[in-house]
Every structure is written in C-alpha cells, then in structure tokens.
Amino acid sequence: MDAARFExxxxxxxxxxxxxxxxxxxxxxxxxxxQPEAAALCAEARALDSALDADIDASPADLRLTRRLMxxxxxxxxxxxxxxxxxxxxxxxxxxxxxxxxxxxxDEADAALSAAFGEGLDV
Amino acid sequence: MQDPxxxxxxxxxxxxxxxxxxxxxxxxxxxxxxxxxMLGDASEAEDVAQDVFLRVWKNAGAWRAxxxxxxxxxxxxxxxxxxxxxxxxxETPLPDVGAELADGAETPDEAxxxxxxxxxxxxxxxxxxxxxxxxxxxxxxxQASNIEAAAALEVSVDALESLLARGRRALKALLAxxxxxxxxxxxxxxxx
Numbered sequence: 001m002d003a004a005r006f007e008x009x010x011x012x013x014x015x016x017x018x019x020x021x022x023x024x025x026x027x028x029x030x031x032x033x034x035q036p037e038a039a040a041l042c043a044e045a046r047a048l049d050s051a052l053d054a055d056i057d058a059s060p061a062d063l064r065l066t067r068r069l070m071x072x073x074x075x076x077x078x079x080x081x082x083x084x085x086x087x088x089x090x091x092x093x094x095x096x097x098x099x100x101x102x103x104x105x106x107d108e109a110d111a112a113l114s115a116a117f118g119e120g121l122d123v
Numbered sequence: 124m125q126d127p128x129x130x131x132x133x134x135x136x137x138x139x140x141x142x143x144x145x146x147x148x149x150x151x152x153x154x155x156x157x158x159x160x161m162l163g164d165a166s167e168a169e170d171v172a173q174d175v176f177l178r179v180w181k182n183a184g185a186w187r188a189x190x191x192x193x194x195x196x197x198x199x200x201x202x203x204x205x206x207x208x209x210x211x212x213x214e215t216p217l218p219d220v221g222a223e224l225a226d227g228a229e230t231p232d233e234a235x236x237x238x239x240x241x242x243x244x245x246x247x248x249x250x251x252x253x254x255x256x257x258x259x260x261x262x263x264x265x266q267a268s269n270i271e272a273a274a275a276l277e278v279s280v281d282a283l284e285s286l287l288a289r290g291r292r293a294l295k296a297l298l299a300x301x302x303x304x305x306x307x308x309x310x311x312x313x314x315x
Contacts, residue, residue: 012262012287013269019262021269021280047306048295052263054240055248057156065169069151069176073135073143 001027007041015046128193136183147176150194153265154201160260161205163249171204191274198267198275202257209253243305247297255290258283 001024009028013019020028032038128149134142154175158168178200186193248256254276261272262283273283298305 008284008288011291012284014263014291019266045291048291048298049263051240051298051305052244052259052294054237055244056264057159065155065172066147066151068169069147069172070140070144072173072177072180073140074138074180075140 001031003031003035003037006031006035006038010041010045014049014052015042016049126188126192129188132183132186132188132193135180136186143180146179150197151176153194154197157198157201157260157265158205160248160264161202161253161256162208163245167208171201171208174204175201192271195271195274198261198271199277202275205257206253240305243298243301247294247301250297251290251293255286255293258286259290259294262287 005024006028009020009024013021017025017029017032032042128146131142131146131149135146151172154172155168158171158175159165162168162171175197179197186196191199248259251259257276258272261267261275262269267275269280269283273280276283276286278286295306
C-alpha cells in the first residue's frame with residue numbers, strides 16, 4: 001500500500017474501513033494508522049461520508065409491497081381442480097339432457113336431435 | 124464463491140412458492156432502496172421492484188449458478204429497469220422536493236434537520252450522472268463489495284473506482300453549494 005493507492009481508495013470508497021476493498025483493507029488500515037498524511041485524507045472523506053449517512057435507509061420493504069411481490073409468484077393451475085371442474089360440467093350436462101329427454105314426445109325428441117346434429121342425421 | 128441463493132432459485136424454478144417468498148423476504152428491501160435511490164420516487168421504485176421480481180420468476184429456470192451471484196444479477200436487473208425509466212422521463216423535471224419539506228416543517232427539531240439533510244443528499248444524488256449515482260448507491264448505501272458492485276454495473280473494478288471517485292467529488296461540490304453545514308462533520312478513520 002502506497003500513498004497513491006491509499007488516496008485512490010479513500011477517494012472512491014470514503015473513510016469507513018467497512019467499505020474499503022476486502023483484499024486491500026488490512027494494508028489500507030495499516031497505512032491509515034501509521035502514515036501521517038492518511039489522517040487528513042480520511043477526515044476530508046469522512047465529512048462526505050457523514051453527509052451521505054444522513055440519508056442511509058435501512059428500512060425493510062413494507063408489508064404491503066412484500067405481499068404484492070409474493071402474490072406475483074406464478075401459481076400453476078392445479079390439474080386436479082381443472083379435471084374436477086370439467087367432470088362436473090359433463091355430469092351437469094348429461095343430467096340436464098337426460099331429464100329434458102324424459103319430458104319430450106317422440107317427434108319433439110327427433111326435432112331436438114335434428115336441431116342439435118343437423119337435418120341429415122338418420123335417427 | 125458459493126451463492127447463498129442458488130438453492131432457492133432452483134426451487135423457484137421448480138415452482139416452489141415458499142422459495143419465492145423467501146427470495147422476496149431476502150431481497151425486496153434492497154431492490155426497493157436501490158430503485159428509490161436511483162429514481163427518487165417511492166411509487167415508481169415499487170413498480171420497478173414488481174418488474175424485477177416478475178423477471179426473477181420468469182428467468183429462474185434459466186439461472187446458472189456460478190456465472191454471477193444472484194444478488195449481483197438482481198442489482199443489474201434493478202439498475203437496468205431504473206435506467207429505462209430514467210430514459211423515458213428524461214425531459215420531465217424533477218419533483219419539487221422543497222414542497223415535501225414544507226409539510227413536515229412545523230417542528231424545527233433534530234429529526235426535522237436530519238430529514239432536511241437527507242433531502243439535500245437526495246437532491247445532490249439526483250444530479251449525478253446515472254452510473255455514478257448507481258455506483259454510490261451500491262457501494263455507499265447498500266455497502267456492496269467492490270467486486271459485486273462492478274459486476275452489477277458491468278464494469279471493471281478500476282472503472283467502478285473511477286465512477287465512485289468522480290461521483291463523490293461531484294457530490295462534495297454539490298453539497299458544499301447547498302450549505303456548508305452539510306459537510307461539517309470531520310474526523311478520523313471510522314472503525315466501528
């Protein structure tokens with residue numbers, strides 16, 4: 001660690017050792033402790049650090065946003081639920097058709113079948 | 124380096140909603156703070172957070188552990204989303220932050236002065252070029268490592284340091300213009 005590198009570190013990361021590059025932190029700390037020119041550089045950088053720290057925001061995301069983000073997770077439509085819905089539709093349709101068929105005369109039933117499947121159907 | 128989120132992302136890709144919730148709990152606050160810092164707008168930052176997590180859900184299956192830390196990728200996606208929004212509103216003037224201050228200005232106590240100082244910092248940050256602002260947001264406010272921040276910005280560590288140093292110089296000048304008291308605290312190296 002020389003003076004030029006120490007100055008570059010402080011100019012980029014400020015005076016708080018926690019922000020200094022991990023690989024050089026120990027050497028930079030040693031420089032700060034032992035070299036007289038380090039104190040002035042750090043003092044100047046610390047003034048800006050303190051000003052910026054006035055706007056440190058460590059608040060967690062609020063609950064409403066957290067819920068909104070969690071709700072955006074794509075939920076697959078359960079296959080069983082879809083199958084059950086289709087089966088229910090089929091049962092209702094067949095039941096309704098069977099009940100309706102019981103109330104029709106033979107001609108009405110023919111007419112209903114023709115309407116449903118076309119005139120050409122041979123019934 | 125072992126990615127602490129790798130197993131969660133694999134579970135997210137498999138459709139595990141619990142893992143999705145865990146990812147939200149771990150990272151949403153940081154994404155939101157970074158977006159707020161970049162955009163200066165809380166509501167827009169929430170929209171960015173929503174976009175970012177939708178991208179996480181969509182791309183979790185394509186995630187390759189080892190290429191970059193998930194958190195680094197998340198920072199990159201957040202910053203890109205912010206850059207897009209900043210580009211779109213380039214011509215729109217910044218909100219009148221002075222009006223916001225006036226609302227809470229009845230009691231001139233310490234908290235009010237702290238809020239005022241924080242507001243000045245936000246104003247100064249808003250005037251920085253986007254990439255300098257992003258570098259300072261990551262390294263100073265989120266305390267990302269230099270390697271992590273450089274990866275998120277897709278630059279070398281040298282280039283990151285250049286962005287940081289230029290950003291800090293500009294901030295110092297801007298804050299000094301706004302008021303000498305803003306740069307009043309000086310002292311030795313902080314070790315706490």
